Amino acid sequence: MDDLKAKYLGLIAAAADEAALEDLRVQAIGKKGEISLKMRALGQMSPEERQLAGPALNALKDEITSALSAKKAALGDAALDERLRGEWLDVTLPARGRRQGTIHPISQVTEEVTAIFAEMGFSVAEGPRIDSDWYNFDALNIPGHHPARAEMDTFYMARAEGDNRPPNVLRTHTSPVQIRSMEAMGAPLRIICPGGVYRADYDQTHTPMFHQVEGLALDTDISMANLKWVLEEFVKAYFEVDHVDLRFRASHFPFTEPSAEVDIRCSWEGGTLKVGEGDDWLEILGSGMVHPKVIAAGGIDPEIYQGFAFGMGIDRIAMLKYGIPDLRAFFDSDLRWLRHYGFSALDMPNLHGGLSR
Numbered sequence: 001m002d003d004l005k006a007k008y009l010g011l012i013a014a015a016a017d018e019a020a021l022e023d024l025r026v027q028a029i030g031k032k033g034e035i036s037l038k039m040r041a042l043g044q045m046s047p048e049e050r051q052l053a054g055p056a057l058n059a060l061k062d063e064i065t066s067a068l069s070a071k072k073a074a075l076g077d078a079a080l081d082e083r084l085r086g087e088w089l090d091v092t093l094p095a096r097g098r099r100q101g102t103i104h105p106i107s108q109v110t111e112e113v114t115a116i117f118a119e120m121g122f123s124v125a126e127g128p129r130i131d132s133d134w135y136n137f138d139a140l141n142i143p144g145h146h147p148a149r150a151e152m153d154t155f156y157m158a159r160a161e162g163d164n165r166p167p168n169v170l171r172t173h174t175s176p177v178q179i180r181s182m183e184a185m186g187a188p189l190r191i192i193c194p195g196g197v198y199r200a201d202y203d204q205t206h207t208p209m210f211h212q213v214e215g216l217a218l219d220t221d222i223s224m225a226n227l228k229w230v231l232e233e234f235v236k237a238y239f240e241v242d243h244v245d246l247r248f249r250a251s252h253f254p255f256t257e258p259s260a261e262v263d264i265r266c267s268w269e270g271g272t273l274k275v276g277e278g279d280d281w282l283e284i285l286g287s288g289m290v291h292p293k294v295i296a297a298g299g300i301d302p303e304i305y306q307g308f309a310f311g312m313g314i315d316r317i318a319m320l321k322y323g324i325p326d327l328r329a330f331f332d333s334d335l336r337w338l339r340h341y342g343f344s345a346l347d348m349p350n351l352h353g354g355l356s357r
C-alpha cells in the first residue's frame with residue numbers, strides 16, 4: 001500500500017495538465033482502477049485482514065482524491081496566469097495607433113496659447129463665425145463709410161430678396177467677441193478668444209480662412225505697460241525661450257487708441273523659418289488700448305474702466321514655432337503633411353509638463 005501511495009502521489013505531482021490528471025484518476029480510483037480493485041478484493045479477505053486493510057485503503061483513496069483535486073486547482077491557477085499574461089491589455093493606450101491620426105498644429109497651438117493665458121488669469125470666450133455687421137464693425141468704431149471695411153476684404157453673406165438689413169459677414173477678426181464678452185460679463189474682465197476668421201486673401205502667408213486669438217483685459221488701472229508685459233511673457237512662454245526680439249510699431253486700429261503692431265524677429269534662410277535670428281520680421285499681432293467708444297458699445301462706462309486688447313494670428317505663430325514655411329499647407333489636408341507636422345493626442349500642452357513635448 002505504501003508503494004501504491006508513493007507511485008500515485010509521484011505521478012500526480014508530475015502531471016502536466018488536466019487530461020493527464022484525469023487519466024491518473026481513472027487508473028487509481030476509477031471503476032477498474034488499481035485501488036478500486038483492491039477494495040473490491042476486501043470481500044474475499046478474512047474479517048481480521050479486512051479490519052486492517054479496509055481503513056487503510058479508504059485512507060489511501062481519500063489521500064489520492066485530495067492530491068488530485070489540489071493538483072487540479074494548481075493547474076487551473078497556472079492556466080489562468082498564463083492566459084492573463086497572454087491577454088494583457090494596456091487600457092491607457094489610445095484606441096487608435098499614433099499613425100492613424102494627429103492633432104493639427106492649429107489645435108495644438110490653440111491649446112498652448114490657452115494654457116499660457118489661463119496661467120495669467122484669462123478665461124476663454126467664444127463668439128459666432130457668422131456675425132452681424134454691428135458686432136464685426138460698428139460696435140468696434142468702424143462705421144459704414146470707414147475705409148477699414150474695404151481693407152478687410154470682407155466676405156458678405158447673402159440676404160433674402162427684399163430684406164434690407166445690412167448683410168451678415170464672416171467675421172474678419174475675433175474682435176467682435178470683445179463686445180459680446182463685455183455685454184455678457186461686464187467689467188472687470190480678462191478673456192481670450194481663439195477661433196477662425198475670414199478674409200478674401202491668398203498667398204504664402206495668407207489664406208481666406210485663418211485663426212486669431214483675441215485678448216481683452218479691462219479694469220480700473222490698466223495701462224499700455226501691462227499690455228507690453230503680458231505680450232512679452234506670452235511670447236517667451238510660447239517659444240520656450242528666455243529671450244525673443246519683439247518690435248512694437250506704432251499703428252492704427254479704429255478700436256484701439258493708441259495702437260501698436262508687434263513683429264517678431266525671424267529668418268527665412270534656406271526656405272525654413274527660424275525665430276529669434278535673422279533680419280526679417282514677421283507681424284504676429286495688432287494691439288492697443290481699447291477705444292472708449294468700444295467700451296461704451298459693450299455697455300461699460302469708459303470713465304471708470306480702461307484696458308488693452310490684442311489680436312494675434314494663431315497660424316502665424318504656429319508657422320514660426322514649428323518652422324512651417326507655407327500657410328496654405330495648413331488647410332490642404334495632405335496626409336503626409338499632417339503626419340509630419342501633427343502632434344500625438346497624448347501630448348496635451350501645459351506649462352509644467354512642457355508645451356510642445
Ligand code: PHE
Nearest residue numbers: 173175286287288309310311
Ligand atoms: N482685430 C485686429 C486685426 O484683425 C487685431 C487687433 C485686435 C488689434 C485687438 C487691436 C486690438 O487685425
